[in-house]
Amino acid sequence: DVKVTQSSRYLVKRTGEKVFLECVQDMDHENMFWYRQDPGLGLRLIYFSYDVKMKEKGDIPEGYSVSREKKERFSLILESASTNQTSMYLCASRPGSGSIYGYTFGSGTRLTVV
Amino acid sequence: QKEVEQDPGPLSVPEGAIVSLNCTYSNSAFQYFMWYRQYSRKGPELLMYTYSSGNKEDGRFTAQVDKSSKYISLFIRDSQPSDSATYLCAMEGLGQGAQKLVFGQGTRLTINP
Numbered sequence: 001d002v003k004v005t006q007s008s009r010y011l012v013k014r015t016g017e018k019v020f021l022e023c024v025q026d027m028d029h030e031n032m033f034w035y036r037q038d039p040g041l042g043l044r045l046i047y048f049s050y051d052v053k054m055k056e057k058g059d060i061p062e063g064y065s066v067s068r069e070k071k072e073r074f075s076l077i078l079e080s081a082s083t084n085q086t087s088m089y090l091c092a093s094r095p096g097s098g099s100i101y102g103y104t105f106g107s108g109t110r111l112t113v114v
Numbered sequence: 115q116k117e118v119e120q121d122p123g124p125l126s127v128p129e130g131a132i133v134s135l136n137c138t139y140s141n142s143a144f145q146y147f148m149w150y151r152q153y154s155r156k157g158p159e160l161l162m163y164t165y166s167s168g169n170k171e172d173g174r175f176t177a178q179v180d181k182s183s184k185y186i187s188l189f190i191r192d193s194q195p196s197d198s199a200t201y202l203c204a205m206e207g208l209g210q211g212a213q214k215l216v217f218g219q220g221t222r223l224t225i226n227p
Contacts, residue, residue, distance in 0.1 A: 004157075031213045040122065042219035043158075043202065050213055058214070090157055094213070102148050102204075103215060105157030 003027070006091050006106035013113050019078040021109050023091030031094045032074035033103065034058075034066065036087040043090065049074055081113045117141050120203055120218025128226050133190040135201050137218045140184065143207035144216075147179050149188045150202040152220065158202055162188065193225045 007022035025032065033048040035058075045058030047066040055066050063085060067075045074093075078085055088110050092103035120137045127133055135149075146165055150158035162177040164170045164186075170177045176189040186205075190197055203218040 033214065040219070042120075043217040045214060048214055092157075102150075102160040102163060103158075105150075105159065107157045108155070 004091055004093050004104050004106040006089075006109050008109050009107065011109060011111045013078075013081050013111065015082060015113055017078075017081045017113075019081050019111070019113075021076040021078075021089055021091075021111070023074045023076070023093075023106055024072050025074075025093040025104070026072065027093070027095070027104075028071065029093035029095045029104075030071075032068065033092040033094075034064075034074065034076045035090045035092065036060070037090055037108070038087050046076065078111075081111075083113050085111065086113045087111060115140060117216050118203065118205060118218045121221055122219045124222040124224060126224045126226060127193060129193060129195060131193050131225075133193050133197070133223060133225075135188040135190075135203075135221050135223070137186050137203035137205075138184055139186075139205060139216075141205075141207060141216075142181075142184070144205040146206045147177070147186050148204040148206075148215065149175075149177055150204060150217075152200040152202060154199075158200075161201075195225045195227050198224045 004025045034046040035043045049055045049068040065077045090108045091106040118139045148163040149161045151161045152158040164177045167181040174191045178187040200220040200222045202220040204215040
C-alpha cells in the first residue's frame with residue numbers, strides 16, 4: 001500500500017514561531033500537495049509540487065512556503081505562525097493526472113497556534 | 115461562487131437506510147469525479163471514481179455523474195454504522211493544472227444503530 005506519512009499528529013506552537021510540517025511518501029509519486037482543512041471551509045490547497053524543487057501556489061499560499069529537495073519529501077513551512085493558522089494540515093501525493101490516480105492522503109497534523 | 119458545492123450536513127439516518135450524497139459544480143471542463151471518505155481524526159481515502167457521465171457500482175456504493183446537469187451523487191445502500199464519516203466529492207479537468215483536484219466541503223454522515 002502507498003503510504004504518506006506526516007511527522008506529527010498534533011503540534012502546539014506559539015505565535016511568531018517558525019513551524020515545519022514534514023511529509024514523506026514511499027511510492028515514487030511525482031505530485032505532492034499540502035491542504036488545510038477547516039470546518040465549513042473544506043479542503044483548501046496551500047501549495048503543490050509536481051517535481052523535485054518545483055512548486056506552485058495553491059489557493060491560499062500567504063504565510064506559507066514549501067520545500068521539496070527530494071522526491072519523497074515535501075515540507076510545509078509556516079514562516080511566522082499566527083493563530084489563524086490553527087488548523088488540520090493534510091499532505092497528499094499522486095503519481096499523475098487521470099481518473100485512477102486519486103490522491104493518497106496522510107493522517108493529518110492538527111496544529112494549534114497559541 | 116465555489117466551483118464545487120456540497121451540502122455539509124450533518125446528515126443522520128438509521129441503519130439500513132439508503133443514503134444519497136450530492137455535489138454540484140460549475141466548471142464544465144471537469145471530467146473525472148471522485149468520492150473520498152474521511153473517518154474522524156484520519157486523512158481522506160479514495161472511495162470511488164468515475165469518468166464522465168454514467169454510473170459505477172462497488173458493493174453497497176454507487177457513484178452517479180450527470181454532466182448535463184453538473185451534478186454528481188453517491189448512494190449508499192443498506193447503510194452501516196461503520197459508514198459514519200465525512201464524505202468529500204472531488205473532481206478534475208484536463209489540461210493545465212490537471213494534477214490538482216477540486217474538493218467539495220464534505221458532508222458529515224452518521225448512521226444510527
